[in-house]
Amino acid sequence: TQLLEQSPQFLSIQEGENLTVYCNSSSVFSSLQWYRQEPGEGPVLLVTVVTGGEVKKLKRLTFQFGDARKDSSLHITAAQPGDTGLYLCAGIFGNEKLTFGTGTRLTIIP
Amino acid sequence: KAGVTQTPRYLIKTRGQQVTLSCSPISGHRSVSWYQQTPGQGLQFLFEYFSETQRNKGNFPGRFSGRQFSNSRSEMNVSTLELGDSALYLCASSLPSSPLHFGNGTRLTVT
Numbered sequence: 001t002q003l004l005e006q007s008p009q010f011l012s013i014q015e016g017e018n019l020t021v022y023c024n025s026s027s028v029f030s031s032l033q034w035y036r037q038e039p040g041e042g043p044v045l046l047v048t049v050v051t052g053g054e055v056k057k058l059k060r061l062t063f064q065f066g067d068a069r070k071d072s073s074l075h076i077t078a079a080q081p082g083d084t085g086l087y088l089c090a091g092i093f094g095n096e097k098l099t100f101g102t103g104t105r106l107t108i109i110p
Numbered sequence: 111k112a113g114v115t116q117t118p119r120y121l122i123k124t125r126g127q128q129v130t131l132s133c134s135p136i137s138g139h140r141s142v143s144w145y146q147q148t149p150g151q152g153l154q155f156l157f158e159y160f161s162e163t164q165r166n167k168g169n170f171p172g173r174f175s176g177r178q179f180s181n182s183r184s185e186m187n188v189s190t191l192e193l194g195d196s197a198l199y200l201c202a203s204s205l206p207s208s209p210l211h212f213g214n215g216t217r218l219t220v221t
Contacts, residue, residue, distance in 0.1 A: 042212030100153035
């Protein structure tokens, strides 16, 4: 079983601040996805990255895939209370099933 | 288009009992996957069904089982419940080689 480590595990910041969360593995991903899960709901896909070095932007969220395809980061600019949630990365290694990280629980304080 | 529907939303059971959870996928999705989510272990893959056949199975004991019907609806069953089975059970459906669409889960509490 491949392991995905996410850091930090918990993050609490003030509205308007910037933040970055990380997803790391010792193995190479075929592709990597980021999800956000809000309380009482299932995870919702935010983005999929496939190519090493790829950068994707979704409004104030910037996703980067490492050159070696072993790590990824999610940067949020000017965080808002609506960004509060559990952020999960999930990777596919070769032909194996999607493996989820343990998540970063983000709280934005108004 | 209706999303993935899981029933019931909440369930309380006693150790030793069994439980059946239901999942109705998005119309047209024939692949259904089940995950267990706990604070300590995160999202753990249970199994995946496609066209009524189990395609993949995670590292869970045989007490965890599932099935899929001809209309793609799926059920999972847990027998001889243990306290450690308390978790949020998530179902996801998808088209082939496409992202997962998750339901809102069934929160199972075992006392």
